[in-house]
Amino acid sequence: MSEIPQPQQALSLDTLPEKSRAALMKAVIDTLDLQEEGMGALPTLRAGIREVAAQQKLGEVVTILENDTAFENREDFESLRDLLRQEVILFDFERQYAAEMTPEEESSVMRFLKRNKVAIAVVLVALATGGIVAGLHSAGIITLTRLPFTEPVQAFFASASDTVQEWWGSLQSWWAGGGDVAATDAAKSEAGQLAEEAVSDAQRAYDGDIVSEAPLSPSPSDKFYDSSGGINADPPAKLDNGTDPFSLDDGSK
Amino acid sequence: MPTLYLTTQELQSYEALGDDVKVECLIEEESCGTLETDEELVVRLRLVASDSHPEVREIIFVILEALQQGNELDPNLLDRIPHASLPVVFFGMGVRGMSAFVELILTDMQGAEDIESLAALTKVRHLLVSANASPLVA
Numbered sequence: 038m039s040e041i042p043q044p045q046q047a048l049s050l051d052t053l054p055e056k057s058r059a060a061l062m063k064a065v066i067d068t069l070d071l072q073e074e075g076m077g078a079l080p081t082l083r084a085g086i087r088e089v090a091a092q093q094k095l096g097e098v099v100t101i102l103e104n105d106t107a108f109e110n111r112e113d114f115e116s117l118r119d120l121l122r123q124e125v126i127l128f129d130f131e132r133q134y135a136a137e138m139t140p141e142e143e144s145s146v147m148r149f150l151k152r153n154k155v156a157i158a159v160v161l162v163a164l165a166t167g168g169i170v171a172g173l174h175s176a177g178i179i180t181l182t183r184l185p186f187t188e189p190v191q192a193f194f195a196s197a198s199d200t201v202q203e204w205w206g207s208l209q210s211w212w213a214g215g216g217d218v219a220a221t222d223a224a225k226s227e228a229g230q231l232a233e234e235a236v237s238d239a240q241r242a243y244d245g246d247i248v249s250e251a252p253l254s255p256s257p258s259d260k261f262y263d264s265s266g267g268i269n270a271d272p273p274a275k276l277d278n279g280t281d282p283f284s285l286d287d288g289s290k
Numbered sequence: 291m292p293t294l295y296l297t298t299q300e301l302q303s304y305e306a307l308g309d310d311v312k313v314e315c316l317i318e319e320e321s322c323g324t325l326e327t328d329e330e331l332v333v334r335l336r337l338v339a340s341d342s343h344p345e346v347r348e349i350i351f352v353i354l355e356a357l358q359q360g361n362e363l364d365p366n367l368l369d370r371i372p373h374a375s376l377p378v379v380f381f382g383m384g385v386r387g388m389s390a391f392v393e394l395i396l397t398d399m400q401g402a403e404d405i406e407s408l409a410a411l412t413k414v415r416h417l418l419v420s421a422n423a424s425p426l427v428a
Contacts (some may be wrong), residue, residue, distance in 0.1 A: 048333070049340035083342055090426045122427050123333045125379050130421035134377040137417060142410040143376065148397055149407035150368060156394055157365045159387070160379070161353055167382055168350040170332050171339035178357045197393055199300055200325065204386035207328050214391075 048116050049171075050083050050124070055115050056107045058082070066100040068094050083124070088126040154186040155193045166208045176214020292409035295320040295416040296392075303396040304408075311399040320412065327382040332380045338382035345375045380414050385422060388415040 053061065066072065067086040069092070089098050100117055108114045150156045169176050194205045293316040301317065326334070337343075339350050349370050356363055371379060380388060390406060392415060395408050 049336055051341040069306070076351070093426055095426060119333050120337070123330065126421050127334075127337065127378070128422055129424040129426050130381050130418055132412070132419045133421060134380075138410075138413065140404075142413060143373065145403075145407045145410040146414060147368070147376075149398075149404065149411070151365075153394060154365070156391060157368060157396075159390060160383075161363045161367060163335075163383055163387060164346070164350050164379070165353045165357060167335035167339040168347075168354050169335040171345070171350075172320055173339060173347075173350060174354045174358070178354065190301075193394060193397070196392075197390065200386055201390045201393055204331075204384070204390065206329065209331070215292050217322045230372055253336065 048120055050086070050120070053117070054113070056109070057113060060102055060105045060107040061098075061117065061121075064098045064105070065089055067101060068097045086121060086124050087128050090128045095121060095125050155189050156184050158190050162212075163208060166212050169214070172213050176212060179211070291315055292406055293318060294405075294409050294414070295338050295412040296391075297322060300392055300396060303393070305324060307396075307399055311401055311404060313402045313405050315405060315409065318416075320416060320419070322385050322389070322415075323423050325386055326422065331384050331386075334382050334384060338354055338378055343375060345372050380418065380420075385415055385418050391415075 062082060062085070064084070065088075069085065089095055096174055099121065102108070102114055102117060105114075108117075131181075150160060169175055169178070194202055197205070294304065295318050295404060297320050300320070303313075304317075349367060349411060352365065352370070353363060357377065383390075388411065391411050392408070395411060398404070399408070403420055
């Protein structure tokens with residue numbers, strides 16, 4: 038089984054290391070020929086990336102970045118390149134979506150998603166997983182027993198296509214927070230055990246035997262930081278300057 | 291007439307549906323292109339949860355807080371996703387995640403109205419497949 042990548046420090050245009058940010062701004066300015074106005078001609082760096090995409094000049098920006106000695110290592114350049122690719126794909130998708138999707142079609146999609154229990158759970162869990170991989174919360178907070186509609190969710194994915202099963206498996210590994218293949222397998226195995234427990238609990242509840250469990254205690258620290266651990270809980274996310282984003286001192290999200 | 295973009299496997303599931311839920315529609319083969327790798331999906335999910343999309347980020351915080359408190363997730367949270375942010379959410383799901391929705395609705399077709407939903411879902415996925423192969427990407 039190929040190793041599922043484990044989320045590293047979250048990278049977005051808003052959290053770029055200073056050197057990467059400066060290199061990117063310079064590359065955008067040079068590519069868009071904004072020498073005189075500089076980035077002041079664009080509201081944000083992200084707007085600059087979108088303009089680069091609209092002019093189909095991402096390749097030029099990437100070439101400039103690749104030759105920029107500001108990057109300390111190849112990994113930093115590749116991380117930025119991968120981020121830019123996804124920003125451009127999102128730009129193109131949003132553009133096509135706005136041009137092609139009608140309000141009726143969009144309503145039709147949401148009508149189903151809101152009606153189907155499994156769909157609701159999948160959307161919410163996918164978003165929560167996004168928050169975990171972005172470093173908004175440590176891993177281990179999601180367990181299969183805490184999912185809404187656990188039983189139908191598990192039943193659906195058990196019979197889904199390989200593509201869909203692999204996608205769900207990846208989400209599970211990220212919210213469990215394993216650090217390597219062995220830990221990922223352990224997390225999945227433990228998640229599988231929890232799934233079995235959930236199904237057993239559901240059956241016992243149906244039979245009238247279950248005793249309700251006390252809700253889990255909130256963390257004694259910042260409400261967004263789970264210090265009590267959990268399934269393979271990771272250390273808290275830290276910003277590039279080493280500060281803890283969940284520290285009570287800065288109070289930022 | 292709605293158009294369904296279906297993979298071979300999905301087409302088999304669709305054809306097995308009863309005539310009471312099927313309507314006249316065009317069917318196009320969906321190849322799904324090159325699927326997002328896990329590495330790409332991580333980058334996407336981070337992007338979705340970043341400050342670039344504050345409305346979605348806010349909902350993510352609400353979900354995480356509920357989980358932190360040990361509370362059940364509120365199904366009505368979907369109502370809080372602004373329409374303008376839906377493409378961002380679908381982008382984060384990726385073609386693979388959108389395929390989960392397509393397979394899901396094929397197991398839950400309750401009437402002809404669901405064919406419209408199926409068509410719309412497959413259209414969203416088809417647009418995402420197209421974006422994944424965008425010529426704008428170096």
